[in-house]
Amino acid sequence: MxxxxxxxxxxxxxxxxxxxxxxxxxxxxxLKPFEQIGYSALFRLRGARQWDSRLVLVKIDDDSIKQIGRFPWKRKEYVGLIDRLTRANASVIAIDLLFSEPTPDDEALAKVIEQSNRVVLAMGDGESNPLLPVPRLKTAAVGTGHIRVQPDEDGITRSVEPDANGVLSFGVAATMTYSVFREAITSPDLSQRLWLNWVGSVDRIPQYSFNSVVRGEVPDRVFQDKIVIVGVTASAIDAAPTPFDQVPPASGVHVQATLTDNLLQRNSLTPxxxxxxxxxxxxxxxxxxxxxxxxxxxxxxxxxxxxxxxxxxxxxxxxxxxxxxxxxxxxxxxxxxxxxxxxxxxxxINRTLQQQIGQLQQRYESELVTQPILEQSSDTSLQQIAQLTSLADQLGRSQATQAAIARNLPIGLVACDLEGRVWFCNPIAASVFNLQVGSLLESILVPNWIGMNDWRQVLRDPHSVSIEKQRQEQWFCFQIEPLEVREDGILIVLEDITLRKAIELDLDDQINELHQLSELKDEFLSTVSHELRTPLTNMKMAIQLLKIAKTDTQKEYYLRILDNECNRESDLVNTLLDLQRLESGRQAFEMTAISLHRWLPELLEPFDQRTESRQQSFSIVLDPSLPLFYSDRAALERILVELLNNACKYTPPNEQIVLSVDAVGDQIEFNVKNSGVEISEEARSRIFERFYRVPNADPWRQGGSGLGLALVKKLVESLQGTIEVTSANRWTIFTVKFLVRAAENLSAVRED
Incomplete structure (x- = not known):
């Protein structure tokens, strides 16, 4: 250049x-991801502000759902809330919930909304049309507002469209209603998006549980002349992260609360x-x-x-x-x-250095004992070092020049004549080799760095040498480069290559490991995505059928399908999480004393009815000499229940299922046996793999995730036990063995 x-x-x-x-x-x-990170960081650096005192949140939280029942609730539950807030003289009651499907309770809810004359309802986005409140409720409300948000890739909503096709945003509608009924609030510019100015952690907003409000545990003065927003904050429902609340995230209602607060305080952001x-x-x-x-x-x-x-x-x-x-x-x-x-x-600097070398060679060419060095080495940096060394020697071996070279070179550098006597070295080389100008190199370098014959050959006939040596925990590249004229001697360069050598030595292992991890990851993701997608597909189909269902019987049937598939999806996710905790070693176990004679019959009582309904025979055989057994009660229960569930699933009618527990030496041995079915040797070799299911072996057509036995194996191994399976003569036996531990060898042992 x-x-x-x-x-x-x-x-x-x-x-x-x-x-x-x-x-x-x-x-x-x-730059967008970095801008999003900076956005959240700025709010945290700014700190939290005070929420507007005219705003109150009534939250449908986990406690309310636990007390009232599974969400969504029947609409009669909201009648009492609206009546309670109306009597408390709330200025606006903004309900951030979708009432888009008609129910028998609509008329009662509509009447209390009409009597209140201050209720604002939410409307959402459907797949093709807006999800409007049912006509009766929409007519009764004083206004409606859309709750459409467009979160960015990090899940945070940064701006809201105040007017979507003539429909005000929910927060804008609530604020404008407050402006009509209570006090004038400046209307925002509806043609521009409203940028949210996050107030702070949502825990600091004045908020009360739905259940507490309905039961009258909150005084009326809390809601008097306030905008009361009602919405869901329960876990895993309508999550919406904010710069202040990301783990766990806030909820969608907090976005509307923030918008309302910004409008009340007139402090929306201006980009x-x-x-x-x-x-x-x-x-x-x-x-x-x-x-x-x-x-x-x-x-x-x-x-x-x-x-x-x-x-x-x-x-x-x-x-x-x-x-x-x-x-x-x-x-x-x-x-x-x-x-x-x-x-x-x-x-x-490099260009200037090259120019200076050329100028020095040209200027002092007539005074140099040797001719300027020609480029012979393929290593450009080493050639430049040799040139600098030769010039330093021919210009009087200036100590100042040597010091300058030493300060600017990150490698050890030694120059010697053909007798092996040092006439130049930098501090790094002096430290590593423990030498100084005038030292003889033979006793220093031989045999630790180079063999005697090789060293003498270099001195007789200077040539390039490159050797890698390990000294204690460090690796060095020891290089010898001849100077241009034979009488000038040789240049020795020492470079610390510890990091490079470690990378070279580990590279093949890392590549193989990465290939294996990649294959395992691809296989796991493919299987997990299939298993997770199946319940979701069934739920989506059930929802579509539920929309067109004509009778209550059909609706109940499709709702049961939805419930079953949701449970299936939840069980699959929980099992995956349990496996992950076990594999990462983060699963804690509490070892307690268990009396198997008392505990097992109570634990396994439900299997009596289950096997009887399937015309299966179920029995428990316990060794009378069983000692007190120390283990993690929950883990042991999970192991036995999973094994017995499998036995029930794969045992045909009129066959037997037997659980036997024996004391064998210093071990407790659990055997789960079922008749009428055999597992092939090929299937037995894979039966503890994730998502593996024995083909054509499910007479009851129950299906499953294929994770149960994988989880059982991890639990058994985590409890320092062993599990094996045998199958022959129409019997299949799962055998789990644990060592009998003494109480004095366990910490925190709790008597049964």
Whole structure:
């Protein structure tokens, strides 16, 4: 590259490179994830604000669902709430729930809404049409508002459309209703999206449990003259992360509460846009590049750090003033500018160094004892080092030059004559070899670094040598390079290659391990996605059929399907999580004393009815001499129940299922046996694999996830036991063995 620029020309090159790079990233939205991270970080740096005192949240939380029943509730549950809030003289009752399907309770709910004359209802988005409240409820309400949100990739909703096809947003509708009934509130610009100014953690909003409000445990003054928003905050329902609440996330109702708070306090965010990007590129690109060019590397890094911290501080101040400034682009420009500036300066230094070597050789060519060194080595950096060493010797072996070389080279460097006597070394080489100028290298290098014959051959006929040596826990590359003229001697270069050697030694193992992990991951993801998709497909089909169901019988039937598939999906996810905890070693066990004679009959009593209904014979055989058994009660129960569930599932009618427990030496042996079925040797070898199910062996057509036996095996191994399966003569036997542990060898043992 030919550096022919004006005095200030090169100073703008890093800025131009940084500007082009960041503009390209901005064009393809590659900065968006970083902007989202910066967005959340700014709010946390700003800190929480006070929620508006005119806003109260009535939450349908886990406690309310536990007390009242499974959600969604019948609409009669909301009659009492609206009546209670009306009597408390709430200004607006905004219900963030969808009442889009008609029910027998609609008339009663509509009457109490009409009597209240202050209720705002929510409407949502369906697959093709809006999900409107049923006509009777919509007519009774004073207004409706859409709850449509468009969260970004990180799940956080940053802005809300205030008017969608003539329908106000839910929060806007609630605020405007409050403005009519209570006090005038400035109406927002409905043509522009409203950017949410997150107040703080949702735990700080004045909020009360639905159940507590209905039961009259909350005084009336709490709701008097307030906007009361009613919505779901229960776990795993309508999750909506915020910058302050991500794990666990907030709920969709908190988005509407934040919008309402912003409208009440008139502090919605105003994004700084327009010509801001151009200004940022001008200042953060070319201006910042020009500033850095006047300072050395250390100060450049300090300037960049101060610039980044200053912009973060400015952004926080602007956020406190309700303005949202870009974060990723300015910080990216300053960071890229700094890195590019350092690289450009390094290139200029290298170019200048090459020019200086050429000038010195040309200037002192007539005075040099040796001719200028020609490029012979394929290693350019080593050749440059040899050139510098030769010049240093021919120009008087200047100590100042040696010190300059030593300060700028990160490797050990030794030059010696053909007698092996050192005439130059840098501090790194002096430290590693424990030598100084004038030392003889033979006693130092032989045999620890090079063999005697090889060393003498190098001195007789100088040639290139490269040896890798391990010294204690470090690896070094020991190189010998002849100088241009034979009489000048040789150059020894020592480089620490510990990191590179470790990477080389581990590379093959890492590649094989990565291939294996990739194959296991692909197989696991494929199977999990199939198993998770099957219940979801059934649920979706049941929902479609439920929409067109004509009779109550059909509706109940499809609801049962939905319930069964939801339970199936939940069981699959829970089992996967249990397996993951066991495999990661994060599952804690509590060892307690168990009397098997008393505990097992109570535990297995439900199997009597189950096997009887299937015309199966079930019996328990317990060794009278069984000792007190120490184990984790929950884990042992899971093991036995899973094995017996499998036995019931695969045993035909009029066959036997037997659980026997025996004391065999220092072990307790559990045997689960069932007749009428055999498992092939091929199936037995895979029976404990995840998602594996024995083909054509389910007479009751119950299906399953194929995870039960995999979980059993992990639990048994975690309890330091063993499990095996045998199958012959129409009998299949699962045998689980545990060591009998003494109470004094266990911690926290609790008597049964």
């Amino acid at each position: 030919n550096w022919r620029f004006g005095r200030a020309g090169w100073r703008l090159i890093p800025g131009a490179i940084a500007t082009i790079l960041m503009a390209s990233l901005l064009h393809v939205d590659a 700084i846009t327009g010509g801001m990007d151009v200004l940022i590129f001008a200042i953060g690109g070319f201006g910042f590049s020009l500033l850095l060019s006047f300072w050395r590397t250390g100060i450049q890094i300090a300037i960049a750090a101060v610039g980044i911290l200053s912009w973060v501080g400015i952004s926080v101040v602007l956020l406190k003033a309700n303005y949202l400034a870009p974060v990723a682009l300015p910080i990216g420009l300053m960071t890229t500018n700094s890195i590019t500036m350092i690289l450009v300066e390094r290139s200029r």
